[in-house]
Amino acid sequence: SDRARLGLPEVTLGFNPGYGIAxxxxxxxxxxxxxxxxxxxVVHASEALRLGLVNRVVAPATLDASATRWASEIAASPREGLAATKSLVAAMRAGTPGREPEAYGAALRTSEAARARIRAFAERNRRSG
Structure with a gap:
């Protein structure tokens, strides 16, 4: 919401934030x-957006619809791709990407369903480009 305010007030209370500093x-x-x-x-929503603390800011009246639209966009993607991407991001953030997430992603790209989605994507781009 464009009315949101974000802050980490712990230092003003005499202690440090307990989680998530890194x-x-x-x-x-x-x-x-x-x-x-x-x-x-404390920063207001517009500054939080500028700092990259939030991805978007919307008016309170459109908050529910915006959140639902964002969730629907994500949910429209195949579950396997979402799971593989989340796994890869988590491994990279932990500093231990290894080969498993990449291998999983490669296996997903070779499935018949994935090949069909890739063909449809290429066809849409060819028609629009």
Missing amino acids: RFLDIAGGGHGRDLLLSGR
Whole structure:
């Protein structure tokens, strides 16, 4: 919502955030992240968007519809591709990508269903391009 406010007030209460500092710094970046962690400053939705803390900002009246539309966009993708992508992202974030997620993704691309989706995608692009 464009009315949202985000902050990490723990330092103003005399302690540190208990969880997610590394992830927060990955998202916000070192300078902005340290600023927010050390100051306890609260940012409004527009600044949170500029800092990359949120992906989008919408009016409260459209929040439910926007969230439903976003979830529907994700849910429209094949479950196998979503699972493989989530697995790869988690492994990369943990610093241990290994070969399993890539092998899983390669196996998915060779399934008949995947080949049919790739052909349909290429055909749509050929017609529109």
